[in-house]
Amino acid sequence: MFQKILIANRGEIALRILRACRQMNVPAVVAYSEADIDTLAVQEADEAICIGPAEAKRSYLSSAAVISAAIVTGCDAIHPGYGFLSEDDAFADTVRAHGLTFIGPPAEVLERFASKAATRRLLAEHGLPTIPGSGLLRDDAHALDEAERIGYPVLVKPSAGGGGKGMRMVRSPRELEQALPICRSEARAAFGDDSLYLEKWLEENRHVEVQVIVDHYGNGVHLGERDCSVQRRHQKLIEEAPTPALGPDSRRHLCEEAVGAIVAAGYENVGTLEFLVDNDGNHYFIEINCRIQVEHPVTEMLTGIDMVAEQIRIAAGEPLGYSQADIELRGHAIEFRIAAEDIAHDFRPEAGTIEAYLPPGGPGVRMDSHLYTGYDVPPYYDSLLGKLIVHGPDRPTAIARARTALSELRVDGLPTTAPLHRAILSHPVFLDGNFTTNLLDRVGPGAFVTAARETAAHEQARAEA
Amino acid sequence: MDDMRQAGDAASSGGDRVHADNHGRDPHEIIDRLADGVLPALIARLDASGLGELEIRADGWHVRLRKPYDRRRSVALPEGRRRRTEPGDAGHARRAEPGEASHVAREGTRAREGGHASRGDAGDRDDARAAASDPRPEPPAIATAPAVGYFAPRDGWGPGRHVRSGDVVGYVDCLGVRQDVVAPVDGFLGRLLAQPGEAVEYGQPLLHVDLPAVRPVAAAAQASSGSGAEPGTADTPTASAAPTAEVPDRPVGSAPGARPEGA
Structure with missing residues (x-):
């Protein structure tokens, strides 16, 4: 196992990785930009190091700054999180050249899957239908x-x-x-x-992705699929598993096909294969994500597997240690991305101070967020404030828990996407599970925004009363 | 007296020009004239004008006066746990006062946002302290790390050396690439805040740049405690005190950088 891990990311994922390191008893150092000095991961970390100014190009995207930070703090591995340098094969290669380990697929694997067009050709050769x-x-x-x-x-x-x-x-x-x-x-x-x-472009499609984990020795399993069809302009808003679009047999078939192809193509570490599923249930491979994804908690809820810990273990060269038969997918999970965006103004990103933050609780409720009351959301980075994940034995229970949780969640000081989620939760198309990726762009977001505004106004009235 | 305090300061900057441009004339004489007559008048004019900067070239000499920015404009982020900035380092937190003309370069006051941020709080305390014992000391400016890596001060540039804003005063080795540590202001190298070879983070304070002596020219004795310099080193602009071997171009004034703790 690693001696010390540098966390080269920010926000909720930096905190998530820090938690995994702590549970594994691996010391961690949080690398942060000047704009993130008061972020929760930095405060929670035993050690943190400023790597550059707010501008990502000179901090989180600067491979020299990140690697130098790892070296001067005595780290032997770097976890890149998602976004930034997470899928950069040149970065992974440089990390290795400095005697450090990149926590993710090795550089040559990243390079092999760097081009989407080449990846589609490669996986088509291994039997995946492509669009x-x-x-x-x-x-x-x-x-x-x-x-x-x-x-x-x-x-x-x-x-x-x-x-x-x-x-x-x-x-x-x-x-x-x-x-x-x-x-x-x-x-x-x-x-x-x-x-x-x-x-x-498939007019009516669903976005379904398969989570895989493959170790260095070619042992691979899938951890089921996730449905990420609730999107706005190709940005995921809600993810859930299992997908309401496919029956158990189709899901198993899709997942087995995906993991078979990706193992054959020589993938390593955690990864996600994205598919489009059309109205007839046909699936087409579109791309692979060679990183931990924002929506990984959905799968963690179903499998009980800590995926960040798995990333670290596999990067350290440990064998998977379990097989497909050991994986059990239980119940239904839904994740809601809570972003600092003003849904009434074309989802304009917002920055500012969190005047009050109260995460929800109760059975099957998980909140992954770096927020705290008084936190200043900087304007420089992506607007994700956190993820609310609910889990229940079945979809209706998960939805009921989501409703309760979303009504408990309090984020004051900034407009967030929470009201939109509340509105979607009462939309019959979502409740039926029949939505496709164009739901929001077609039905709304006008309809949702109106509903969300009403919800927001109602809440405000309630708060003032 | 505040406006007067800057006279020695300005004179010291113009000093190397004085040397350069006045062959054969006694530089001390010229400096006396500048300090006693010209500068106070210029400072008063700058103050009245509302301008930020005044530059005069005449008769072989050259003077530039600048008002500092309000250095407290920074966002007051909470003091970072890991910022190694100490309250005493709050060089950037001095409040600009009306009529104050100084050498502090704009580049310097802009400094590093983050470094600034944590200095905001420290500055409050500093101001409080300073207010209690007027005339307040002139806190040093701070050169910060341009990158994360290993720090090395510039070879042969020791404390007391006169530096101009933008001068390279050290390096941070970031993955084999040497990045320049630059002086944020004109002044004199002060004490090191990080050891040679030490691992430093971005924005970390690395060394002090002490501002040139700032004392009333006409009433120097009265303000002998004002600059933080050793008393007696700079009571008149012509007193060429303190070690000068490595700062041949340092013309006049005190050498705050030559303080014992600067060594």
């Missing part, structure tokens, strides 16, 4: 030809990164021509790489 798409786009003319071949509507996607950045759905050549420069500049800004590709 019709293009290779990397050479230029606008190439893009137009490829879109014609695939058939509109198509989704323009950046080859690097994820999180919906640089992504646009277009319905016509004209829209495509307009979208290309925007997507390129967004992709360049977000990932430093502006290469794009096209993918057939």
Whole structure:
């Protein structure tokens, strides 16, 4: 096991990794930017080190700063969390060159799966159905030809990164021509790489992803799937497992196919294979995420497995130690992303002071958040404030627990997405489990925003009374 | 007297020019004239004008006066546990006063936001202390780490050396790449706040840059405790006291950096 781990991330995931380290009795150092000095992980950590200014490029995205921090604090491993340097193969390679371990897939694995187009080809060779798409786009003319071949509507996607950045759905050549420069500049800004590709857009689809864990010795298991179909502009809002879209047999089939292909392709550590599922229940592989994901707690609730601890163990070279037969998926879990966004103003990110914070509690309720009363949410980073995760023996119980928990949750001082979640929880389409990824973009968010505003107004009235 | 305190300060900056541009004339004479007549008048004019900076070139000499920013503009984040800044390091927290003209460069007062932040609180205490014993000491400015890595002071640049804002006064080795530690203000190298070879974090205070002597020229004796310098080292602008071997261009004034603890 490692002597000491540097946590090269911030917010709730830094805290989550710190907790895993503590439970494993591995000392940890939290690396932070100047803007994050009063964040909870820094306060909780036994040791913390400032690696740069607020600007991510000079702190959390600076591989020199992160690695130097690991060296001067005597760490022998770096946990990159999600985002930032988590899927950067060059970073993983540099970490190794300095005699440290990158907690995640080894550099050559990251490199193999770095290009989405190449990954789709590779996994198609290992038997995964893929969605019709293009290779990397050479230029606008190439893009137009490829879109014609695939058939509109198509989704323009950046080859690097994820999180919906640089992504646009277009319905016509004209829209495509307009979208290309925007997507390129967004992709360049977000990932430093502006290469794009096209993918057939399934009008009605669900986003279902399979969680896998593979050790260094080629032992792999899946931990079931997650349904992340409640999105807004390709940003996930709610994730749940199991997916209400598929029956037990289809789910098992999907997961087994995924883990079989990824083990055969030589993957290592934890990873997620994303699929689109159409109305007929057909699934298409779209991309892989070579990192711990925001929504990993959903799977942790179902399996009882600490996935961050598994990442660390596997990076340290330990064998998996269990097989698929040992994995039991119990009950139903739902995660709600609580972000500092003003849903009434096009989900505008907000910064400011948390005047009051009260996390919910009770059976099957988990809150992963770095908030505390008085915390100043800085404007420099992503708007995620935390995740509320509920678990119950079945979906209706989980939803009931979610309702209670969301009504208990108090985050004062900033607008958050909590009212939207409350509104979604009372929407028949969500309750039926029949939603697709365009639910919010199609039905609302107007409808939800109105509902959410009413909820918010009602709550305010209640608070004032 | 506050505005007057800056006279020696300004004179010392202009000093190397005085040397350079006045071949054959006695620099002491020129400095006396500057200090006793010209500077007080300029300071008064700067004060009245509302300008931030005044630069005069005439007759072979050159003077630049600047008002410091309000250094307390920083966001008052809670004092970081791990900030190694001590209250005594609160160099950036001095309140700018009307009529105060000083050498503090703008680059310097902008400094590092984070370092600033934790100094905010310290500054309050410092101000309180200072208020109790006017004339207040001129706290040193602080050069901070530009990166996380191992610190090395600049070879051969010891305490007392005159530095200009922007001068490289040390390095932080960040993964084999040497990053410059720069002086935030014009002044004299003071004490080291981190040991050579020590692992430092970004923004960590590394060394003091003591501000040049700031004492009334006309009534120097009255303010002999004001600059934090050893009494008697700089009562007149012409007194070339203190060790000067490594600061040949340091023209006049006291050498706060030569304080015993600076060694």
